[in-house]
Amino acid sequence: MNDIMEKKKKVILELMNDKTYIPMKFKELAVVLNITKENRDQLEEVLSELLEERKISITKKGKYVITKEHYIEGYFISNDRGFGFVEVEGQDEDYFIPEDKVNGAFHHDMVLIQVEDSQTGKRKEARVVKVLSHEIQQVVGYFQKSKTFGYVLPDNQKIAQDIYIPGKDTMGAVTGHKVVVQITDYGTNGRKPEGxxxxxxxxxxxxxxxxxxxxKNYDIPTEFPEEVMKQIENIPDEVPEEDKVGRKDIRDWQTVTIDGEDAKDLDDAVTLTKEDGIYTLGVHIADVSHYVTENSPLDKEAVKRGTSVYLVDRVIPMIPHKLSNGICSLNHDVDRLALSCIMKINEKGEIIDHEIVESLINVNERMTYTAVKEIIVDKNPETMERYKDLVPMFELMAELSEILRERRYKRGAIDFEFPECKIKLNQGGKPISIEPYDRNKATKIIEDFMLAANETIAEDFYWRQLPFVYRNHEEPDMEKVSQLTTFINNFGYSVKMSKEQIHPKELQKLLKNIEGTPEEALISRITLRSMKRAEYTPECKxxxxxxxxYYCHFTSPIRRYPDLQIHRIIKEALNNKLTDKHISHFNHILPEVTKNCSITERxxxxxxxxxxxxxxxEYMMGYIGEEYEGVISGVTNFGIYVELPNTVEGLIHVSNMMDDHYIYDENTYSMTGERTKKTYKLGQKVKIRVEAADKVARTIDFSLAE
Incomplete structure (x- = not known):
């Protein structure tokens, strides 16, 4: 029915877009379109939809015409200063909405906008014509009680207004409570939203x-529904004998997992041998799809979650712990089902052959990054003695890892070395230290082997011309690259670029040049920010x-839905079950699946x-008044951002730059004093004092120290 309606709308729009079309009333239009009296109610329905979509309009004389005004749908992103922006799917640049043209839109509403001539001349501008739907139904915030009512200050800083709560709807909350509010009225014409x-x-x-x-603010599910928990009751704790039949039995291969000390969901294991100059690398991934079958309650919940969420004090898993830490985890000394990519690699790092198989494995050792580093880097005698049977394989792994990394480097792959921070909390949840993660040779081994498997799988299925899920990362926006160039020039670095593109090798050279310098972490992070966000699509880009x-995500089906989805496709292909019907099914569902995976990842x-x-x-609240040296990581018209060596970033607001009136230059990303001519620019080292920190607003304020 929808297809028929769309075809009818298309016919009407084509008619009205024709240069010879003369505006006409309903009856005249019906005659021209050869619509019988019995079917005129259908025409009325089609015209109503086109009017609702603002694709046509009616003149004062009741005649139907194509809409001349330019209307676009998008998401409204509000700003706490009253104005906003509208993001349109498929467009890189958003539309600026001045405060007087917001028209009652609430943060993240789906709105219809009319493009207008820009008053600034620098960016696209529009006005909100109509709110189509309210995407945000609930808000998390801080409750404050008055005598007969209360109000909630939203945690989401984009929601500028507080929310009025009538006395009967406070649920007994007191000042200081964090609450979830159901919005009952979004408010208009200066009236506050209500909930x-x-x-x-x-x-x-x-x-x-x-x-x-x-x-709660991100609406991330934490509890598994009853039907999911019921389904996992029937899943065994150990692999039954009948499930082992028909698989490649590699339980006698020397197999290890290598993960962090705290990891419990072990979804990848590796094997490696070398003979006659050829490495045989096996990347064995937990066969989660054997247990999480399509359209089962487990699968529907996994789709909804999209990914496991790793927060500073907890992990919110994509699938229940019984699976993720149990039968789907490649635990030591137990039989496990896996999907294996076994690659033949020559001494140049070229993958000269491979096979993808359903396998049966048994892990010899559960290794940690720390222990492997002690073997291949530190040569720790005690650790080497403890794992003496495995030491030759680890040394071989280090050898192959270097070869694969060098080959990737030669083609231009960018390797970001900046430290991600690890925040340690005490038992009460208070932060006690902020430290960089240790990324060493052991972690790089696993990265290199997983990348090899992901690329091999993606290329294999690309040439099979079967439906698939790819992990794409498009070329960066040249405006952002230009900003990056300005930033690194302040440190004395440069990159070559044309007006239309930059080769990844140029960014690779930049990262090589900054290796070991004090500014390495900062420039790496700013370079990463200049990139586009990677996403999942059914197309290989x-x-x-x-x-x-060619690239995909194959190696983490316990914690990422895209990996789980392609495991199903791979297994159907291996078992010759990808009939035309199944191919059509995957082609139908993958656009929505990949879109959802990108959204849940974000x-x-x-x-x-x-x-x-x-x-x-919260951590910096304990260091008010302390002084540190940092680097300017951002410059805006309202102040400068400074990043400290421990990755903490704070703002020096322009109102706190008391010694002069500073003018912002957006071309050079700098601030210059009107009288003193003192300049602050990106990358510059400055001494700061910690003035304030607010854990509710998640902000840190600095001032310039003498």
């Missing part, structure tokens, strides 16, 4: 409430950062970033 409290998370000072508030033509990243910002702010 009712549906959940009290806890008092703001209670341990863990701050993190749970972020989880290549991976800019890896300088790879949600997880944003939640992780917010919890880090919160704990960094």
């Amino acid at each position: 009712k409290i549906i959940e009290i998370i806890g008092h703001i000072n209670d341990p863990g409430v701050d993190i749970i508030s972020i989880v 290549g991976h800019f950062g890896l300088a790879a033509k 949600r997880a990243d944003d939640a992780e970033r917010d919890t880090e910002k919160l704990k960094k702010a």
Whole structure:
């Protein structure tokens, strides 16, 4: 029915777009379109939809015409200063919405906008014509009680207004409670939004409430539905004999997992041998799809979550712990089902042959990055003695890892070495230290082997011309690359670029040049920010950062849905079950699946970033008045951002730059004093004093120290 309706709309639009079309009333239009009296109600329905979509309009004389005004749908992103922006799918640049043209739009509403001539001349401008739908139904925030009512200050800083709560709808909350509010009225014409409290998370000072508030704010599911828990009751703790039949039995291969000390969901294991100058590398991935079958309650919940979420104090898994830490985890000394990519690699690092098989494995040792580093780097006698049977394989792994990395480097792959931070908390959830993660040769071994498998699988299925899920990373936006160039020039570095593109090798050279310098971490992070966000699609578009033509995510089906999805496709292909019907099925579902995977990945990243910002702010509350040296990491018209060596970033607001009136130059990303001519620019070292930190707002304020 929808297809028929769309065809009818298309016919009408083509008619009205024709230069010979003369505006006409309903009856005249019906005659021209050869619509009988009995079917005119259908024409009325089609015209109503086109009017609703603003594709046509009616003149004062009741005649139908094509809409001349330019209307576009998009998401409204509000700003706490009253104005906003509208993001349109498929467009890199958003539209600026002045405060007087917001027209009552609430943060993240789907809106219809009309493009207007820009008043500034620098960016696209528009006005909100109509709010099509309210995407945000619930808000998390801080409750404050008055005598007869209350109000909630939203945690989401983009929501500028507080939310009025009538006395009958406070659910007994008191000042200081973090709550979840159901919005009942979005407010218009200066009237505040209104809502009712549906959940009290806890008092703001209670341990863990701050993190749970972020989880609730992003609507990340934490509890598994009853039907999911019922399904896993029937899943065994050990692999039954009948499930082992028909698989490649490699239980006698020397097999290890290498993960962090705290890891419990072990979804990848590796094997390696060398004979006659040829390495045989096996990357064995937990066969999660054997247990999480399509359209089962487990699968539907996994789709909804999209990914496991790793926060500073907890992990919110994509699938229940019984699977992720149990039968789907490649634990030591137990039989496990796997999907294996076994590659033949020559001494140049070329993958000259491979096979993909359903396998049966048994892990010899559960290794940690620390222990492997002690073997291949530190040559620790005790550790080497403990794992003496495995030492030759680890040394071979280090050898092959270097070869694969060098080969990737030669083609232009970019390797970001900046440290991600690890925030340590005490039992009460208070941050006690912020340290960089240790990324060493052991972690690089696993990275290199997983990358090899991901590329091999992606290329294999690309040439099979079967439906698939690719991990794409498009070329960066040249405006952002230009900003990066300005930034690195302040340090004395440069990159070659044309007006239209930059080769990843240029960014690779930059990162090589800054290796070991004090500014390495900062420039690496700013370079990463200049990149586009990688995404999942059914089309293979290549991976800019890896300088790879083919890439996918195959290696983490316990924690990423895209990996689980392609495991199903791979297994159907291996078992000759990819009939035309199945191919049609995957072609139908993959656009939506990949879109959802990209959205849930972004949600997880944003939640992780917010919890880090919160704990960094809480940590710096203990260092008010202290002075540190940092580097200017951002310059805006309202102040300068400074990053400290421990990755904490704070703002020196322009109002706190008391010694002069500073003018912002957006071309050079610098601030210059009107009288003193003192200049602050990106990359410049400055001494700061910590003035304030607010864990609720997740902000840190600095001032310039003498």
